[in-house]
Amino acid sequence: xxxxxxxxxxxxxxxxxxxxxxxxxxxxxxxxxxxxxxxxxxxxxxxxxxxxxxxxxxxxxxxxxxxxxxxxxxxxxxxxxxxxxxxxxxxxxxxxxxxxxxxxxxxxxxxxxxxxxxxxxxxxxxxxxxxxxxxxxxxxxxxxxxxxxxxxxx
Amino acid sequence: xxxxxxxxxxxxxxxxxxxxxxxxxxxxxxxxxxxxxxxxxxxxxxxxxxxxxxxxxxxxxxxxxxxxxxxxxxxxxxxxxxxxxxxxxxxxxxxxxxxxxxxxxxxxxxxxxxxxxxxxxxxxxxxxxxxxxxxxxxxxxxxxxxxxxxxxxxxxxxxxxxxxxxxxxxxxxxxxxxxxxxxxxxxxxxxxxxxxxxxxxxxxxxxxxxxxxxxxxxxxxxxxxxxxxxxxxxxxxxxxxxxxxxxxxxxxxxxxxxxxxxxxxxxxxxxxxxxxxxxxxxxxxxxxxxxxxxxxxxxxxxxxxxxxxxxxxxxxxxxxxxxxxxxxxxxxxxxxxxxxxxxxxxxxxxxxxxxxxxxxxxxxxxxxxxxxxxxxxxxxxxxxxxxxxxxxxxxxxxxxxxxxxxxxxxxxxxxxxxxxxxxxxxxxxxxxxxxxxxxxxxxxxxxxxxxxxxxxxxxxxxxxxxxxxxxxxxxxxxxxxxxxxxxxxxxxxxxxxxxxxxxxxxxxxxxxxxx
Numbered sequence: 001x002x003x004x005x006x007x008x009x010x011x012x013x014x015x016x017x018x019x020x021x022x023x024x025x026x027x028x029x030x031x032x033x034x035x036x037x038x039x040x041x042x043x044x045x046x047x048x049x050x051x052x053x054x055x056x057x058x059x060x061x062x063x064x065x066x067x068x069x070x071x072x073x074x075x076x077x078x079x080x081x082x083x084x085x086x087x088x089x090x091x092x093x094x095x096x097x098x099x100x101x102x103x104x105x106x107x108x109x110x111x112x113x114x115x116x117x118x119x120x121x122x123x124x125x126x127x128x129x130x131x132x133x134x135x136x137x138x139x140x141x142x143x144x145x146x147x148x149x150x151x152x153x154x
Numbered sequence: 155x156x157x158x159x160x161x162x163x164x165x166x167x168x169x170x171x172x173x174x175x176x177x178x179x180x181x182x183x184x185x186x187x188x189x190x191x192x193x194x195x196x197x198x199x200x201x202x203x204x205x206x207x208x209x210x211x212x213x214x215x216x217x218x219x220x221x222x223x224x225x226x227x228x229x230x231x232x233x234x235x236x237x238x239x240x241x242x243x244x245x246x247x248x249x250x251x252x253x254x255x256x257x258x259x260x261x262x263x264x265x266x267x268x269x270x271x272x273x274x275x276x277x278x279x280x281x282x283x284x285x286x287x288x289x290x291x292x293x294x295x296x297x298x299x300x301x302x303x304x305x306x307x308x309x310x311x312x313x314x315x316x317x318x319x320x321x322x323x324x325x326x327x328x329x330x331x332x333x334x335x336x337x338x339x340x341x342x343x344x345x346x347x348x349x350x351x352x353x354x355x356x357x358x359x360x361x362x363x364x365x366x367x368x369x370x371x372x373x374x375x376x377x378x379x380x381x382x383x384x385x386x387x388x389x390x391x392x393x394x395x396x397x398x399x400x401x402x403x404x405x406x407x408x409x410x411x412x413x414x415x416x417x418x419x420x421x422x423x424x425x426x427x428x429x430x431x432x433x434x435x436x437x438x439x440x441x442x443x444x445x446x447x448x449x450x451x452x453x454x455x456x457x458x459x460x461x462x463x464x465x466x467x468x469x470x471x472x473x474x475x476x477x478x479x480x481x482x483x484x485x486x487x488x489x490x491x492x493x494x495x496x497x498x499x500x501x502x503x504x505x506x507x508x509x510x511x512x513x514x515x516x517x518x519x520x521x522x523x524x525x526x527x528x529x530x531x532x533x534x535x536x537x538x539x540x541x542x543x544x545x546x547x548x549x550x551x552x553x554x555x556x557x558x559x560x561x562x563x564x565x566x567x568x569x570x571x572x573x574x575x576x577x578x579x580x581x582x583x584x585x586x587x588x589x590x591x592x593x594x595x596x597x598x599x600x601x602x603x604x605x606x607x608x609x610x611x612x613x614x615x616x617x618x619x620x621x622x623x624x625x626x627x628x629x630x631x632x633x634x635x636x637x638x639x640x641x642x643x644x645x646x647x648x649x650x651x652x653x654x655x656x657x658x659x660x661x662x663x664x665x666x667x668x669x
């Protein structure tokens with residue numbers, strides 16, 4: 001699940017939360033510009049597949065769940081995370097990727113804390129219907145509850 | 155295998171022929187007569203009384219099994235209750251396994267297959283025939299049944315089939331075959347095939363016809379009488395769209411709405427009970443007294459006991475084996491954890507929800523009593539307690555709830571339709587797994603079963619409650635006959651799993667995860 005380059009000791013770490021959209025690309029670009037300014041910096045590209053252990057599923061969906069999970073991880077890795085990490089390493093950055101299932105805000109924060117990251121960079125969520133207007137987006141939730149500084153790229 | 159298949163196809167053809175022959179009688183009547191005649195011998199055998207008594211052997215079979223499992227596993231439903239809740243909360247779930255089926259999801263899926271008409275109509279049938287005392291036996295059956303579920307669901311996970319593409323198939327068919335082989339016992343394959351046949355019948359009966367039948371009763375109770383086959387055709391079309399057409403949006407909506415309906419149903423029951431709080435003590439008194447004196451109901455104490463155990467088994471399906479199919483989808487490293495989680499099902503389904511329904515019916519005064527003796531008055535046929543408005547089944551529950559909230563029948567109608575639909579979808583899966591076990595996985599084989607399933611929706615809605623409920627009970631209990639016979643042989647395996655798990659839990663090898 002994780003990609004690791006073989007550069008030396010890191011002194012700073014930034015978690016970049018991607019969502020597969022163009023706004024995620026802006027977050028990645030901003031993180032690169034930040035990393036450029038730091039002498040030694042590791043970029044952790046994180047993609048969280050929204051999932052709740054409390055969602056209701058049919059018996060048939062349950063039986064297919066493991067297969068779907070593998071497909072979801074594979075799709076996230078091949079379409080979003082690996083291209084992003086490859087692009088970063090090609091540009092000379094130290095980078096690795098992480099794909100997880102769960103609550104986006106909670107997990108981005110947890111990844112940052114677990115990896116000793118100094119900050120999280122995410123994009124402003126541009127897509128959102130009625131539900132997100134009422135209950136807020138993952139970005140809003142992250143800003144409210146994160147244990148490390150969060151930069152939201154517009 | 156082929157003969158089973160031929161018999162089932164023959165069943166459909168016979169139905170079609172009978173229908174074509176006698177249109178003058180009215181479609182519902184023809185369906186009813188044909189169905190009662192065809193299923194009669196099977197029903198008679200399953201509910202045959204023990205020699206020199208009126209006590210059905212099948213009820214004793216279930217009670218003894220649940221009691222044996224309870225003692226054999228050291229009252230696991232009591233000492234494992236808190237641990238079960240911790241498992242469902244995810245305290246022991248590895249965060250790295252996020253995205254797999256959670257314990258909560260497995261529990262919710264299995265519950266959506268059991269919570270439904272059994273809790274609404276089944277309880278009314280039990281209380282209507284067996285009196286309030288039936289509730290006591292129902293609760294007892296629910297508590298004992300927790301141990302049966304624990305046993306079968308542990309085995310369901312342990313012996314499931316995992317395919318190269320990551321999908322799984324599990325259930326009694328698989329643990330009977332593999333478990334017996336592992337213990338060096340003969341007959342596992344035979345029992346597995348027998349179980350699969352009964353599971354198909356159970357899916358078509360209790361998981362389908364009973365649901366369609368009661369959904370029609372509820373709709374016609376509000377709109378006025380109209381032929382059942384019309385409701386059947388509409389239901390069949392929707393079920394067809396989901397299970398054959400793969401239209402997941404309908405199933406998705408149901409999955410979201412059914413839990414809300416469940417919570418709403420319990421909520422309304424609680425409100426009615428709170429408003430009538432001063433009668434709760436009296437109602438429990440009726441339940442307890444009725445359990446040991448009969449209070450004048452048909453069949454006395456034995457009648458109450460039989461109804462209580464029958465309806466509890468039909469509602470929570472403990473020992474039936476269906477839950478083992480639903481739970482086998484969880485990719486846990488510890489099969490016993492699914493056993494723990496599943497033991498909550500009879501508790502939620504029977505001990506909590508069924509008891510609430512029964513209390514509301516008793517408190518509502520829908521059951522007619524003799525003011526002088528205090529005993530219940532039987533109907534003209536002497537088969538059940540006379541009710542205000544001569545209601546039974548779901549109509550009795552509806553009338554009872556309406557005494558507290560007049561608009562409730564409308565909500566209940568929607569709830570019944572959704573419960574019926576979600577139970578049908580769940581059972582179509584259980585039946586399908588049994589079918590593919592017998593005839594192999596494959597699109598054509600699966601399609602045949604799904605089409606048969608849809609035909610039975612129409613038959614179920616058109617037939618009258620008596621034959622449908624008898625066949626539904628008989629088919630589901632037949633599953634329990636085979637499943638429990640297998641569980642006796644395989645329970646030492648579960649005991650070993652339990653001992654190993656508890657040992658590692660105590661040593662700290664299995665620990666809670668920080669979330």
